Amino acid sequence: MSTMNIENLRKSFGETEILRGIDLDVGDGEFVALVGPSGCGKSTLLRLIAGLEVATSGRLVIGGRDVTALPPKERDVAMVFQNYALYPHMTVRSNMGFSLKLRGAEKAEIERKVTEAADVLGLDTLLDRYPGQLSGGQRQRVATGRAIVRDPKLFLFDEPLSNLDAKLRVQMRTEIKALHQRLGNTMIYVTHDQIEAMTLADRIVVMHSGRIEQEGAPLDLYDRPANAFVGGFLGSPSMNFIKGHIRGGSVVTDDGSVLPGGEAVGGHEGRTVLWGARPESIVPATEGFSGMIEVVEPTGPDTQLLVRVAGQPLVVLLRSRTPATPGEKITMTVSPSEIHLFDADHGSRIEAKP
Amino acid sequence: MEAQFKNPHALMLRYGLLSILAFIVVCPLAWLALASLRPQSEIFQPVSEFGWSTFFPSRLTFDNYRALWASDFPLAVKNSTFVAVTTVIFGIVVNALAGFAFAAFDFRGKNLLFLLVIASFMMPFEAIVLPLYVMIRAFGWANSYQALIVPEIANGMVIFLFRQFFASIPRDFYEAARVDGASWLYIFTRIAMPLSWPTIATSGLMLFLSQWDSFFWPVVAASNPDYAVVQVAIARNINFEQSDWGGLFASTNLAILLGTIPFLLVQRFYVRTLISGGIK
Known part of the structure; x- marks a missing residue:
């Protein structure tokens, strides 16, 4: 069961309060998009979920287990970074198999899972290349592949498409949607691009200066914004x-x-x-x-x-x-x-x- | 490219000056190299009448090198090599770990500590020779390899170099690895270090050369001839009674030549940049 519950989560850096009490429940297999303008705290929230930051107060439960104080590796989450963070000195194969190798998985099992993920993402011919030899879209796929092979409780995406050009972004958006439909894992996706959020998510969470302004199904938010901020944020123009x-x-x-x-x-x-x-x-x-x-x-x-x-x-x-x-x-x-x-x-x- | 269209006289002047500079730099070294190949009696004889024979010996001989081979100079080379290589190996591990800690972690007193590290390489070595010697003696390490190696392992400059490099690696690499379940030690050995070949090469060279060239500390800490290092052995050619100039030049020459070997070995790492590609 890959649910996630957040209760009154707060995070301050010194005097500055970045998250001012977040409550959020994410159901099994749900695709939730966190959107908001720069500095609204959406990335910080994602990093708290990943365990890369420690919450100042509040509770974080993943799959029924309180992970508030646990380090990232004990949370069973996978994260796709904005700039992919592919290890440049490792081939695509080793990059994708990295986490499995860390867990001490059998060579054959690593090979099987990497090949499987590569098939899903169309990376099968690129497995022996280095990240430097890949195009932007291919790197993005490898970063996603690295998350897939782990089969984690929770997928976290931190603006994964923002470094791609417009055309590729639309294409990758469709691929991520298809991937979610195929895998059915719980995914949390941070973006500042409201179209991305609208098209991908089952549910959108709009954040603004450390608070959740509104959450709900994309079209509900679009049709009945709870306040002027949400009304102005969703929709283009x-x-x-x-x-x-x-x-x-x-x-x-x-x-x-x-x-x-x-x-x-x-x-x-x-x-x-x-x-x-x-x-x-x-x-x-x-x-x-x-x-x-x-x-x-x-x-x-x-x-x-x-x-x-x-x-x-x-x-x-x-x-x-x-x-x-x-x-x-x-x-x-x-x-x-x-x-x-x-x-x-x-x-x-x-x-x-x- | 631009130079082609410039005044040819300016060009001549420029290359003329550069040639003179190059000559000034190379001249003493060339003289040294050639002097080591002269018979002992002839070394200073032609200097007074500057000319062709100042540089080119009338007779080439390897007598000086043969004499060197029979002396305790080979032992000094062996000592220096052992001391320098050991320092490089331990030095890279220790300093890289320290640099990584400064770059990757936030801890109380970090800035002050880093300031001390920087201050440590600003400090002239002469200032700490005595306290260091007292310590070494208290450990019972006087006249030993430890005395030559251990004080040189931690090096503020090298820590600084590593910190700068590790801080330039995007944090996302470390964070991605942490989410994937890697421990900090694993991140250090499998991600940070493999990316830092250019820094490892530079630091290795610095550590090697500091040991290869070190003279003062070995004289103080290991005066026993069994632990004589290259520079000490070179200096032994000069004493109050008489100076063995041939032996001095030959050993200096060898020290220079052997000292360039590590440069040639790690040269290719300077051009290798591995950081590209993983981060957009």
Whole structure:
């Protein structure tokens, strides 16, 4: 059983508190992505799970065993590092067999497991090469292979694709997903790339300055962000925010522009809010709110517009090659269910009061 | 490349100056080498009238080397080789371990300790000769190989070199190995050391040469002729009664030639860089 439970885990470096009480339960075979901006503590959390850092307080349980105070080698976790950390003086074969050799496994068993993993990852022809002779994608695969041969309770990935070019990253992303489906191991994956998190994970944990902001299934987080931070972090281009007051079922900005209020306005008359809408939720319409087109960016399938509404820039993503000219006026609307309202002070999500 | 398009006179001047410098550097060594091949009587004779014969002997002879072979110089070479090689072997292990500790671990007083290590090689050896001798005698090591070897094993400069190198190895290597279940000693022997061939080669040379060239300490600590090392044996050619110049030159020459052997052996490690490839 490869579950993991974290209870009120804290970590400080001197005076600086990096993790301010993390609670997280990961189920057997689950793929969990930790996302957040730089410095949010996601990598530190991963290193704590690996045992490379010692927690200041709290409890960490892997597979039902309290490992809070145990060194890395007794935790039965495997980690794929951002820069792969392949031993340059060892062949791919020895790199992949390293942990098994350490455990004192039989030569034949090492050979069998390495060959097996190499088959899965398409590395069978590269086994006798040195890391220096491999391309970036191949090195990434070897690093993954080194983790696979161990068959650990927990796989940890620390931004494993961030050193690859865009095209390769997409390809490797698919490979990691396929790998998880095939192996079924519990995996914890740290990334700052929210698309990677969305596509790979069963569950996303969004972190921000040492705390978990929200966790849940990717699309749930996307559709119902618990606060403005999560709303703004997930999605690219990111969610638009405009400040205003709820008045008569609409959101009125400081300069008097009227934005549709959506489903959540009920019972919040007069409250100051952040009005949020994703770029793709905003569609041109005959009636609605209007703005001035400032920039038009065709990307092929989509057209991205920068529209000035209520004196603020608003990104609009049109799923068509809509002809648009800068300087033109455009009228837009948003479906009520796709409007998000957040408290203007603390950013938490506002739901309609009955 | 650029030089091709420059003023040919400037070029001539540059190479002219370089040639003179090269000559100044090589000249004494060449004279030494050739002087060792002269008969004893002829060594200083042509110096006063500087010319062709200053450098080229009228008659080449190996008499000086033959005499050396019959003396206790071979024993000194054997002693020096043993002392130097042993120091290199133990020195690399001890200093690399110390350097690794400084690079990989955080412990209380680490910076102060490292400062002391650096201070230790800033300190002139003459300043510690007496206390060192007192210690060696207290151990009962006077006139022994231990006296020549043990004080030279730990070397601040070499610790410094190793620390700098190990600190430059990305921590991910160590951490990956730890997650894979390696002990620190295993990481040191199987990952850190195999990556540090250039540093091992440099340190080995430094330790070897410091022992091969050492004179003062052997004179103090091991005055017994049985433990005479090369430099001490060379110096014995000069004394108050008479100086054996032929023997002096021949033994100096041999000491230089033998001292270059380790250089030739480890040369190829300087060009080998193993660190590339494992980390993107």
